[in-house]
Amino acid sequence: MTGxxxxxxxxxxxxxxxxxxxxxxxLRKRFGMLLEQLWKGMGQTIPLACQDWANxxxxxxxxxxDRVSEQDILSGxxxxxxxxxxxxxxxxxxxxxxxxxxxxxxHPELIGYAGSAITSAQRRGRTKxxxxxxxxxxxxxxxxxxxxxxxxxxxxxxxxxxxxDTARRRxxxxxxxxxxxxxxxxxxxxxxxxxxxxxxxPDRCVHxxxxxxxxxxxxxxxxxxxxxxxxRTCSNxxxxxxxxxxADEMSEVRVKGLHRIEFRDAKGHPHQACLELRYRRLTxxxxxxxxxxx
Numbered sequence: 490m491t492g493x494x495x496x497x498x499x500x501x502x503x504x505x506x507x508x509x510x511x512x513x514x515x516l517r518k519r520f521g522m523l524l525e526q527l528w529k530g531m532g533q534t535i536p537l538a539c540q541d542w543a544n545x546x547x548x549x550x551x552x553x554x555d556r557v558s559e560q561d562i563l564s565g566x567x568x569x570x571x572x573x574x575x576x577x578x579x580x581x582x583x584x585x586x587x588x589x590x591x592x593x594x595x596h597p598e599l600i601g602y603a604g605s606a607i608t609s610a611q612r613r614g615r616t617k618x619x620x621x622x623x624x625x626x627x628x629x630x631x632x633x634x635x636x637x638x639x640x641x642x643x644x645x646x647x648x649x650x651x652x653x654d655t656a657r658r659r660x661x662x663x664x665x666x667x668x669x670x671x672x673x674x675x676x677x678x679x680x681x682x683x684x685x686x687x688x689x690x691p692d693r694c695v696h697x698x699x700x701x702x703x704x705x706x707x708x709x710x711x712x713x714x715x716x717x718x719x720x721r722t723c724s725n726x727x728x729x730x731x732x733x734x735x736a737d738e739m740s741e742v743r744v745k746g747l748h749r750i751e752f753r754d755a756k757g758h759p760h761q762a763c764l765e766l767r768y769r770r771l772t773x774x775x776x777x778x779x780x781x782x783x
Contacts, residue, residue: 502528508568512556519551520562559646567687570631570640574688577633580717583642583684584630585677585698590623597622601648624648627676629684629696642684645676669706677702678710681718691716705775727774735771742767 502525511517523539526548530538539545551557574581589603603623629643669675677698685691696711696718703723711718725734746766753759 504569506565509561509565511561516551516554516557516561519547520557523548523551559644563641563644566640567642570642571687571689573639574631574690574693577637577639579634579693580695581639581688581690581693582632582634583681583688583694583696584632585627585680585696585702587625587627587676587701589621589625592622594622598650600624601650603648627680629680631684631688642687643680645679647673647676669704674701674704677704678707681707681710681716682714685714685716695719705773705779708773724776726776728771731774735773738771739767739769742769 502521506517506521506524509517509520511520522544526538526540526544527535530540535548536542536545539548591603592600594600597620600622601624602620603625604621625647627645628641631639631642633639669678681696684696685694688694691714694716696716698707698718698720700721700723702718702720705726707718707720722735725736727733728735728738744765744767748764748766750762750764751759752762
């Protein structure tokens, strides 16, 4: 690495931690040292990146410190993401999605469970799905319409401490009766609120999510904040006068445009797909259970 490249890296690291908010200045200093070591040893284990036992021990102490949270670590990065977004023009796309980090541990209950893993033996019909040790991360990444990453705007980590008889419990509970704040899917709304507040320009933000983000409360939260969203629908909701669904309403709309997409199948063979584009303004009704509750 040349002197110029090293100076650029140090400048970037300093910008990322300048706005960090730790309970102790010593924690912030240790975080800066650890971040630099991990940056230089990208892809290596912590002992190799830290190079000696003293730094390795300090790194593990920092990570095991109850006074350090992921919000403390990322607070500086959140600030620089906001600064970078303020220097750009046009819409800011805020991409939400969930990632699973899987681990193999002798005592997985100390970490928690991320889900149910289907083993190769289970695919052959010999065993049941096994609990998957790990943690989950739901992140909101801000990018420009040209695809330039600006940084994270919100993040949430969690694990499912108990993963026993989940399917049986779900069959006995009417999840439509449970408040959204008590559901795991509330993370979509939390991230939307946090990222909108941090970026500071609600009208420029477009929050984008997959089918799991098709949540009526998310639509309401976006409306309250004056921001925008784009989701892949999962539920065919009531729309218009309340007597028809979204699919019924859209079936009456003529095709407004075509968009061709090139892709490859599992064997790598190229293909093309032609998407028909239809759009119209609709009034979307809340789910029936929520109408009755309101």
